[in-house]
Amino acid sequence: xxxxxxxxxxxxxxxxxxxxxxxxxxxxxxxxxxxxxxxxxxxxxxxxxxxxxxxxxxxxxxxxxxxxxxxxxxxxxxxxxxxxxxxxxxxxxxxxxxxxxxxxxxxxxxxxxxxxxxxxxxxxxxxxxxxxxxxxxxxxxxxxxxxxxxxxxxxxxxxxxxxxxxxxxxxxxxxxxxxxxxxxxxxxx
Amino acid sequence: xxxxxxxxxxxxxxxxxxxxxxxxxxxxxxxxxxxxxxxxxxxxxxxxxxxxxxxxxxxxxxxxxxxxxxxxxxxxxxxxxxxxxxxxxxxxxxxxxxxxxxxxxxxxxxxxxxxxxxxxxxxxxxxxxxxxxxxxxxxxxxxxxxxxxxxxxxxxxxxxxxxxxxxxxxxxxxxxxxxxxxxxxxxxx
DNA sequence: CGACATATTGAGATCCATCAACCAATGTGG
DNA sequence: CCACATTGGTTGATGGATCTCAATATGTCG
Numbered sequence: 001x002x003x004x005x006x007x008x009x010x011x012x013x014x015x016x017x018x019x020x021x022x023x024x025x026x027x028x029x030x031x032x033x034x035x036x037x038x039x040x041x042x043x044x045x046x047x048x049x050x051x052x053x054x055x056x057x058x059x060x061x062x063x064x065x066x067x068x069x070x071x072x073x074x075x076x077x078x079x080x081x082x083x084x085x086x087x088x089x090x091x092x093x094x095x096x097x098x099x100x101x102x103x104x105x106x107x108x109x110x111x112x113x114x115x116x117x118x119x120x121x122x123x124x125x126x127x128x129x130x131x132x133x134x135x136x137x138x139x140x141x142x143x144x145x146x147x148x149x150x151x152x153x154x155x156x157x158x159x160x161x162x163x164x165x166x167x168x169x170x171x172x173x174x175x176x177x178x179x180x181x182x183x184x185x186x187x188x189x
Numbered sequence: 190x191x192x193x194x195x196x197x198x199x200x201x202x203x204x205x206x207x208x209x210x211x212x213x214x215x216x217x218x219x220x221x222x223x224x225x226x227x228x229x230x231x232x233x234x235x236x237x238x239x240x241x242x243x244x245x246x247x248x249x250x251x252x253x254x255x256x257x258x259x260x261x262x263x264x265x266x267x268x269x270x271x272x273x274x275x276x277x278x279x280x281x282x283x284x285x286x287x288x289x290x291x292x293x294x295x296x297x298x299x300x301x302x303x304x305x306x307x308x309x310x311x312x313x314x315x316x317x318x319x320x321x322x323x324x325x326x327x328x329x330x331x332x333x334x335x336x337x338x339x340x341x342x343x344x345x346x347x348x349x350x351x352x353x354x355x356x357x358x359x360x361x362x363x364x365x366x367x368x369x370x371x372x373x374x375x376x377x378x
Numbered sequence: 379c380g381a382c383a384t385a386t387t388g389a390g391a392t393c394c395a396t397c398a399a400c401c402a403a404t405g406t407g408g
Numbered sequence: 409c410c411a412c413a414t415t416g417g418t419t420g421a422t423g424g425a426t427c428t429c430a431a432t433a434t435g436t437c438g
Contacts, residue, residue, distance in 0.1 A: 063334050070333070083326060086319045092330075115315075119308040126304075126315040130275045133322045137272060140329050141281075144259070144365060145252050148426085167384065176333060181426055183386055337394085356416060370394055372418055379438105386433070393426085401418075408411090 002030050002053050006104050009051075009076045013127045020118040027110040033101050039079070040095040046084040047108045052077050055101030056165050059093045060173075069173040072098065072166055074159070078128065079103075098166060143176055149185050151175045191219050191242050195293050198240075198265045202316045209307040216299040222290050228268070229284040235273040236297045241266050244290030245354055248282050249362075258362040261287065261355055263348070267317065268292075287355060332365055338374050340364045 003025060010016070016024070030053070033039065040046050042062060057079065058072040070093065073079050084091035085108060115122040142151060152175060155162065162171060172182035192214060199205070205213070219242070222228065229235050231251060246268065247261040259282065262268050273280035274297060304311040331340060341364060344351065351360060361371035 061330070061334070068334070070330075082319075083323055086323055115312065119311065122308065122311050122315060123304065126311060126318060129315060129318045129322060130271075133318060133325065134272055134275055136322065136325050136329065140325065140332075141250070141259075143329075143332070145250070145257070169384075178427060179385075180387085180428085184426090187386075358416075367395060368417075369396085369419085373394095376418075381438085382436085384433100384435070386431100388431080389429090391426105391428080393424105395424080396422085397420105399418100399420085401416100403414100403416085405414080406412085408409105 002102055003028060003104060005053055005076055006051050010124060010128070013131070014120070014124050016118075016120055016124065020114075020120050023118065024114060024121060027106055027114065029105045031103050031105055033097055033103060035097050035100050037097045037101075038094060039097065039103070040081050040084070040091055040093070042092060042094045043090050044084075045088060046081045046091050048080060049085060049106045049108065049111060050079040051104040051106070052079050053102040053104055055097060055099040055103075057095055057097045057099075057101060058166070058170055059095045061093050067094075069170040071174060072170065074165075078132070082132075098170075148175060148177050148181065152182065152185055191291055192217060192293060194242055194265055195240050199313060199317070202320070203309070203313050205307075205309055205313065209303075209309050212307065213303060213310060216295055216303065218294045220292050220294055222286055222292060224286050224289050226286045226290075227283060228286065228292070229270050229273075229280055229282070231281060231283045232279050233273075234277060235270045235280050237269060238274060238295045238297065238300060239268040240293040240295070241268050242291040242293055244286060244288040244292075246284055246286045246288075246290060247355070247359055248284045250282050258359040260363060261359065263354075267321070271321075287359075337364060337366050337370065341371065341374055 006028065007021065007025075028051075039050065039057065040059075052073050052075060054075060056072060056074045058069045059079075059081070060067045060069045062068075079095065081091035081093050081095070083089070083093075088108075111125075115125060142154070146154070155171070155175065168182060169179040172179040175182065195217065196210065196214075217240075228239065228246065229248075241262050241264060243264060245261060245263045247258045248268075248270070249256045249258045251257075268284065270280035270282050270284070272278070272282075277297075300314075304314060331343070335343070344360070344364065357371060358368040361368045364371065366374075
């Protein structure tokens with residue numbers, strides 16, 4: 001079943017009681033969306049937390065009218081505009097699908113109720129949030145201290161298949177450089 | 190009392206029951222340290238969460254043998270090597286005091302016990318973690334899309350007094366540029 | 379095939395790091 | 409109270425990385 005990967009992902013953080021797991025499972029909705037579907041639109045409040053079961057997608061900002069891809073996600077990642085989801089304010093970023101995707105959806109309100117009802121789910125939520133904080137911190141750090149070439153090489157070792165699934169321009173933006181620069185970095189090998 | 194500012198800070202996130210607040214208060218230790226004291230040393234595991242009651246301090250990395258200040262904190266901020274504190278691995282960064290400081294200290298183990306014992310404290314911990322995530326995300330975003338001058342101007346509106354307390358070089362590193370560049374940006378007004 | 383997205387390459391401009399000199403304020407020990 | 413070191417800040421010259429603009433492949437899909 002599609003939700004198996006969801007539960008094995010969160011089990012890496014902590015195990016839930018059967019009761020809590022059932023309650024959580026009950027609130028998750030599996031949906032399929034086609035490539036290029038807009039999951040979150042900038043300016044709108046995002047009321048859902050998504051878990052990407054299959055496919056990949058990108059988050060991007062509008063800067064001077066141009067889309068700047070800021071991150072992407074692959075299988076088994078939590079996805080949302082964390083800013084909007086946490087703060088209930090309109091999102092600054094949009095999310096659009098790079099492939100056909102299978103996504104598990106959890107309403108903000110349902111999650112809050114689960115947090116309230118199950119201490120262990122709130123515990124899990126805290127651990128996952130901490131983990132995402134560390135990932136972001138690591139990325140911030142890398143941007144500051146590594147050269148573009150190092151960032152690119154590291155990305156390739158972590159996700160060797162990424163260029164088969166994501167256009168070069170998006171990867172470049174993720175690394176904080178332009179597509180032309182990344183193309184040149186790749187050329188010089 | 191020194192802990193009043195701590196509790197009014199966390200009350201901005203959520204209120205605790207009297208029982209939970211007392212249990213938390215019981216585990217907090219107020220300490221004073223002199224300027225230049227090293228609160229966290231790179232390479233060591235950080236077992237404490239700190240709350241800065243009075244004073245200011247900076248976190249820095251070593252890069253090519255040089256200290257690069259990555260952030261600083263003022264009154265009413267939570268401070269630690271989040272990486273080390275969350276993951277229990279040796280810290281990548283050090284923290285040193287820019288002024289004499291009054292600091293509330295909470296042991297990692299005590300915090301975990303409080304989390305276990307009080308759902309409401311775990312709830313609070315989740316909210317605060319989410320909040321710190323958003324602050325980091327905002328900072329990451331600003332770095333990507335704003336010019337150094339914009340970053341500097343924004344910093345001045347948020348913390349107009351900062352240059353009275355923090356040497357220019359540290360501020361520059363925080364903004365991701367060198368001291369010389371920041372000096373030039375300031376000159377051209 | 380034609381249209382549109384994706385990738386490469388080139389040339390000039392720009393921002394900023396680096397290296398180095400210099401200056402002002404402060405502090406310290408003789 | 410002076411000589412000197414230390415810290416914090418400014419200024420100048422140079423080079424490197426990368427952005428921008430533009431032209432030109434290379435794909436890919438209806």
